[in-house]
Amino acid sequence: MYDASIDTKPTLEIYPLLKSQTIPDPSTELGFTVENPGNIVQSVLSLGGKLVTHGADSPWDYTVVIADLDSRKIELVQSKLYCAQRIIFNYLSRSLNGK
DSSP states (O other), X not given: OEEEOOTXXXXXXXXXXOTTOSSOOTTOEEEEEOSOHHHHHHHXXXXXXXXXXXXXXXXXXXXXXXXXXXXXXXXXXEEHHHHHHHHHHHHHHHHHTTO
């Protein structure tokens, strides 16, 4: 089982397939907004995961789909709006702090 929880926020648990299962439920896909999908893809591939779809650029985000060792699909999204907001925030923070 893999789980993740932060403080008192909800817990996400992902269980390995049962021995009687050969494929995961194809209608279920997890999705996460991440800062750097390329780093995550490289880590997953190095651990034996698979690249399902290469990165696709749209006007608002960059999306890539990977699969874990049980072939469960995971969508990784890098929001261009989020990246732009961070750049602006960092610039303003440095400007206000005189750096």
